[in-house]
Amino acid sequence: MQEVKIGKNEAGQRLDKFLFKFFKEAGSGFIFKQLRKKNIVLNDKKATGKELLELDDSVKIYMKDETIAKFKGDSSFKKTSSDIDIVYEDENVIIVNKPAGVLSQKADDNDVSLNEMIISYLLENQSLTEEELQTFKPGICNRLDRNTSGLVVAGKTLKGLQVMSEVIKERAVDKYYLTVVDGILDEGLELDGYLLKDEKTNKVSISKSDNGGDEIKTSLEPIDFGEGVTILEVKLITGKTHQIRAHLASIGHPIIGDRKYGNEKTNKKYPKIKNQLLHAWILKFNDLPEGFDELEGKRIMADYPSEFNQFMDDVEEF
Numbered sequence: 007m008q009e010v011k012i013g014k015n016e017a018g019q020r021l022d023k024f025l026f027k028f029f030k031e032a033g034s035g036f037i038f039k040q041l042r043k044k045n046i047v048l049n050d051k052k053a054t055g056k057e058l059l060e061l062d063d064s065v066k067i068y069m070k071d072e073t074i075a076k077f078k079g080d081s082s083f084k085k086t087s088s089d090i091d092i093v094y095e096d097e098n099v100i101i102v103n104k105p106a107g108v109l110s111q112k113a114d115d116n117d118v119s120l121n122e123m124i125i126s127y128l129l130e131n132q133s134l135t136e137e138e139l140q141t142f143k144p145g146i147c148n149r150l151d152r153n154t155s156g157l158v159v160a161g162k163t164l165k166g167l168q169v170m171s172e173v174i175k176e177r178a179v180d181k182y183y184l185t186v187v188d189g190i191l192d193e194g195l196e197l198d199g200y201l202l203k204d205e206k207t208n209k210v211s212i213s214k215s216d217n218g219g220d221e222i223k224t225s226l227e228p229i230d231f232g233e234g235v236t237i238l239e240v241k242l243i244t245g246k247t248h249q250i251r252a253h254l255a256s257i258g259h260p261i262i263g264d265r266k267y268g269n270e271k272t273n274k275k276y277p278k279i280k281n282q283l284l285h286a287w288i289l290k291f292n293d294l295p296e297g298f299d300e301l302e303g304k305r306i307m308a309d310y311p312s313e314f315n316q317f318m319d320d321v322e323e324f
Contacts, residue, residue: 008074012063021048021065022055032077045069072126073136090123093157093308096300098166100124100144101289103308104158106281110149121146124160133162147171148181151248153263156183156286157308169295174245182288183240183250184229184310186317187259188272191236197224197253201246209266210248212256220246224253232318235262239287250284262317278316285310 016024025037025046040046041055045068048057059065067074091103102124104110109119125144128134134144147159147170159174161167173179202219203210213219223243230237236259240250248267254260255267262272263279273279289306291298 008067008069008071010065010067012059012061012065014061017059017061017063019059020055021053021057021059024059024065025055029077031079036077040067040069070136070139072122072129076126076130090120090127091308092127094301094304094306095162098161098163098298099170099301100128100160100162101306102158102160104150104155104286106153106155106311106313109152110146110158120158121160128162148174148245150286151251151282151284153281154284154286155281155308155311156284157289157306158286159289165297169298173291173294177243177245178291178293180288180290180292181242181245181286182290183242184285184287184314185238185240185250185254186262186283186314187236187238187254188262188269189234189236189259190231191226191228191238191259192231194228195226195257196243197226197257198222199253199256201249201252203247210246210252212252220244222246222249222253224250226254251282263313276317279313281313283314283317285314 010028022037026034029037037046038055041053044052047053047066047068049064050066091105092100093103094101102120104120111121112119124146125134125139128144129136129139142164144160144162145167147161147167150156150158159170161170199222200213200215200217200219201210201222202213202217211217212222221244225241225243227239227241228236229239242249251261251264251267255264260268260272262268262276262283264282264284265273268282285308287308287310291301291304291306294302
C-alpha cells in the first residue's frame with residue numbers, strides 16, 4: 007500500500023484527473039476499475055473519481071509496489087523488468103543471468119531483488135496476471151550471493167517451482183562456475199572437507215576433519231593462467247553457502263575481488279574489480295521428470311560479465 011497526501015499543487019482538482027497524472031502509463035479503464043474495487047480510496051472511503059481534492063486529503067493505493075511503479079512509469083521499474091538477461095524460458099521455467107550486485111531474493115521489504123525483477127517481467131509480458139499473483143508467486147529455485155553473477159533458475163508455475171527446486175536439491179543438475187583465483191593451479195583437483203557456518207557473522211569455515219559441519223566436495227579444473235592468477239572451471243558436487251569461496255581460500259587460492267574470504271593485499275592490486283570474480287556459468291539438466299522434455303539433457307550457459315573481460319585485459323599474458 008502507498009499513501010499520497012494532497013499538497014497545495016494538487017488541491018482543487020478532481021481525483022480522476024490527479025490519478026491520470028499520477029499513473030501516466032495507465033488507461034482510464036484501469037484507474038476506474040481500481041476505484042470500483044476500492045484499491046484506490048480517498049480519505050479511507052470509496053471514491054468515484056469526481057471528488058474535488060482538498061489540502062491534506064489522503065489517497066491510499068492498495069496495490070503492489072511493482073504495479074504502482076509500472077503504471078507511474080518509474081525508470082526503476084523499467085530497469086527491473088526489461089533489463090533482465092533471460093537465457094532460457096518455457097511455460098514452466100525461466101533461467102536468468104543475474105548481474106553481480108543484485109540480490110537473488112529480498113533481505114528486507116525495501117530491497118529490489120532478482121525475484122521481483124522476474125515477476126515484473128512476467129506481469130509485463132502477460133505470462134502472469136495480478137489475479138494469479140494473489141494465489142501463486144513465482145520464485146527462484148537456487149540462490150547466488152549478491153556479488154556472484156550467473157545462472158538463476160525460477161519457476162513460472164507451481165509445477166515449475168516444485169520440480170526445479172527438487173531436482174536442484176537432489177543434485178540432478180550439474181552446476182559449473184567460472185572464477186579467477188590468486189596464484190597458479192596447474193592441475194585439476196577434487197577438494198573435500200567439512201563446512202561450518204557461523205550464523206552471527208554469516209561466514210563459514212572449512213576443515214579437513216569433521217568439525218560438526220556439512221560434508222562438502224568441490225571439483226576444480228584450470229582453464230588458463232596469467233601473471234600470478236588462474237582461471238578455473240569449478241564444479242559443485244555439493245552446494246552449501248559460500249562453499250566455493252571458502253574452499254578456494256582454505257587452499258591458499260582465494261577468489262580475486264572476494265572481500266570476505268579473499269586476500270586484501272591481492273585485491274588492492276586490482277582496484278577496478280568491485281565484485282568477486284565468481285560466475286555461475288553452466289547448468290546441465292539430467293533425469294528430469296515427464297513434462298520437462300525441453301530441458302532434459304540441455305546445457306545452459308551464461309555469458310560472463312564485463313568485469314571478467316576487464317580483468318583479463320588488465321593482467322599481462324592473458
